[in-house]
Each structure stands twice: as structure tokens, then as C-alpha cells.
Amino acid sequence: MPEKKTTARATKAKREGKSASTQAGEFVREEIEHVREGKHGAKSTKQAIAIGLSKARRAGVDAKPGKTASKATKKKAAQDAAKAGTDAHPSAARSRGAKQALKTASKKTSAKQVAGKQALSTQAKKAASKRTAADRSAVAKKAAKTKGAAGRKAAAKKAARTRENA
Numbered sequence: 689m690p691e692k693k694t695t696a697r698a699t700k701a702k703r704e705g706k707s708a709s710t711q712a713g714e715f716v717r718e719e720i721e722h723v724r725e726g727k728h729g730a731k732s733t734k735q736a737i738a739i740g741l742s743k744a745r746r747a748g749v750d751a752k753p754g755k756t757a758s759k760a761t762k763k764k765a766a767q768d769a770a771k772a773g774t775d776a777h778p779s780a781a782r783s784r785g786a787k788q789a790l791k792t793a794s795k796k797t798s799a800k801q802v803a804g805k806q807a808l809s810t811q812a813k814k815a816a817s818k819r820t821a822a823d824r825s826a827v828a829k830k831a832a833k834t835k836g837a838a839g840r841k842a843a844a845k846k847a848a849r850t851r852e853n854a
Contacts, residue, residue, distance in 0.1 A: 690743050694718045698749060705834055712751040716740030723803040728787060729794020730802050733811040741765075748772040756818075 698714040719740035723730050730736040744751050745768035753765040778786070794802065801807055816824065832840060 690715055690718060690747055695747055698744070698747065702749075707830070707834075708749055708751045711749045712741055712744035715744035715747065715749070719743065720803045720808070723794075724799050726799060728790035729797065729799070730790065731793050731797060733802055733807045735793075736802055737811070742768050745769050746771045 694714050694717075698711045701711045701714065716737050717740070719730075719736050722728060723736050730739065741751055742764065745765060750769075751765075753762050757765070777783075835843065
């Protein structure tokens with residue numbers, strides 16, 4: 689179950705007209721925090737992100753799988769989307785089993801290897817490199833539209849600081 693504040697942040701993003709991936713990002717952020725806190729582990733950064741996306745879809749976020757996603761991923765996304773809006777919870781035994789699996793899955797990896805700054809940066813760069821320059825540019829333009837004046841000003845200041853330090 690996602691935390692109430694996570695669901696509230698995702699709902700706020702939806703109201704503001706942000707994309708489905710931005711809404712889902714709140715759930716991914718929560719999952720990364722859980723790994724960092726040691727609530728459970730994950731084999732990789734990708735797995736932590738997948739868990740967050742699954743939670744988002746079950747919470748009603750319309751996060752569709754990518755065009756190049758595997759058949760299994762598309763099937764899981766469809767299952768998650770079907771679960772959205774229902775009050776069905778897994779049985780206690782299944783829930784315990786899933787938690788135990790996550791705890792034992794990460795015995796070979798540390799929280800830093802999965803959810804550390806460098807691990808997340810590497811994952812983001814890999815994901816971005818698979819997209820075309822035109823696609824990245826279009827997404828950036830859309831983000832600028834929904835950011836608002838205050839958000840754009842803050843981003844510009846941050847960019848200036850970054851250039852200054854480089």
C-alpha cells in the first residue's frame with residue numbers, strides 16, 4: 689500500500705496537468721526511499737522503479753508501458769491497471785511472501801548500490817540514451833509548459849548556479 693502523502697502528491701500532479709510519468713514518479717520516489725530506509729531491498733535500481741510503477745498503476749495512474757516493453761511487462765501493466773479502483777487486497781500469506789522475497793532478493797546488493805545517488809544517475813542516463821534527441825527535446829518543452837512561472841524561474845536559477853560551479 690502506498691503512503692497517503694504519496695497518493696496526495698500524485699493527485700496534486702494530476703490536477704496540475706502533469707504527465708502520467710510525473711505522477712508515477714511519486715510512487716517510484718517512495719519505493720526508492722523504502723530501499724534506502726531498509727524496509728525491503730531490491731536486486732537492482734530497475735526493480736525498485738518497476739515496483740514503484742506497479743504501485744502507481746494500481747493506484748490509478750495511467751502509466752502505460754513503453755513501446756519496446758516485453759510481453760511480460762505489458763501483461764503486468766494491464767493486470768495492475770485492472771486492479772486500479774478495486775478494494776481487493778492480497779491475502780496475508782501472499783503479502784508476507786512478497787515481503788520476504790524482497791528481503792532475501794537483495795542479499796547481494798546494498799541500498800547504496802540500488803538506491804544511491806550514483807546508481808540512480810546511471811539508471812537515468814541509460815534510460816535517456818535509449819531515447820532520440822528529438823524525443824528528449826519534446827519532453828523538455830512539455831515540462832517547461834506545465835512548470836509555471838515560479839518553477840521556470842527556479843529552474844533557470846539552478847541552471848545558472850550549475851554553470852557557475854562547472
